[in-house]
Amino acid sequence: MAGALTDRQLVRVVYDALQAASCPLVEGLYLQEADSMLQLLCTPSQHRTDILAWICGSINPNFATSKVMSMRSKDPDAFTKEMAVLGQELMLCRAGDLDLIRGDVSPHRQLQFLEQLLTLVPGCSKSAGHRANEEMLLNELCADENLPHLTQMLEPTFDPWPGHIKYMASRKGTKSSSKPSKEDADVTALLQSTQSVLEQLQSECEFLNNEAQSPGVFSPSSLRVAACDLQQLMATFSHVYETDLSAYCSRDPPSFSTETDIFQRVHQLLLTCNTELEMLNEVSEASASTNEEVNRLQTQPRYWRRGEKHTLPDQLEELSRRSREFLSLLHS
DSSP states (O other): OGGGSOHHHHHHHHHHHHHHTTOTTTTTTOOOSHHHHHHHHHSOOHHHHHHHHHHHHHHOGGGGSHHHHHHHHHOHHHHHHHHHHHHHHTTSSOTTOHHHHHTOSOHHHHHHHHHHHHTTSTTOOOOHHHHHHHHHHHHHHTSTTTHHHHHHHHSOOOOOOOHHHHHHHHHHTTTSSSOOOHHHHHHHHHHHHHHHHHHHHHHHOHHHHTTTTSOOOOOHHHHHHHHHHHHHHHHHHHHHIIIIIHHHHTSOOOOOOOOSHHHHHHHHHHHHHHHHHHHHHHHHHHHHHHHHHHHHHHHSOEEEETTEEEEHHHHHHHHHHHHHHHHHHHHO
16 A cells, blocks of 8 residues: 555655646656655645646546636635645545645655545546555456356345255156156145245345346446445545554553552552541541530539439539538638
């Protein structure tokens, strides 16, 4: 594929494709060195822009209308955006890839873009790799060993009879004068019942009913068109893969340490965290219980003395009375 070619090889493929397409902008140049081709096709210049505009006009005739060309002379940036939009419609770039249209990206990216565009130019010679893939596919489909399968696929038949039943059915006509055996009678009954089922199935199969209207004629030209369409789809997917998916598919998978100490440390930290959370929960519950008990004691404090429960004011009054009696005894 073109993605495996170097820039110097790929630029020759693109330049040869332009000459094969009879691009008037490369006629009479007779470039031989790859450096000169890279300078022409990968360096921003008016000549490069003209070549790209010619390719876009060859792919889409509406692109070469006077309206678009007048836009080119009045607003070059708008003309660049129009070429980027065409590239997006062809699934070869994004509408915002203006640097690619101007030629301000890597030469390899530009050459890939030009090669993909040239494959869509009518009458343009495809690159060697793409042509080889297409011819290889056609040769494989049209090989002698595959032609019976291809013919059967294009002209399907409905013949479910096993070989031994066909043989017995062919012998039925030759044994009409002799007395039929029990085996022949069983086979005849089986054939008649199967025939009725087949007739019912045939009435339900549209492709058998419409056989006269749409005969399956083998057409190498139609097969070649289908192969070209398949090759174009494969080339488009290859471009999307190289530009968008390759970076993700080539990433190394995440690597995990084979050591177990990191898992042990994480496990120990999780256990410690759970323990601290349980302790905080218990402290919160104990604090709430203590707070509730203090509030209860402050509102209705009661103490036990000599088997009787007394409030705090009663106890203070009793202590004050005893203190006064004791002082009176001291003074006397």
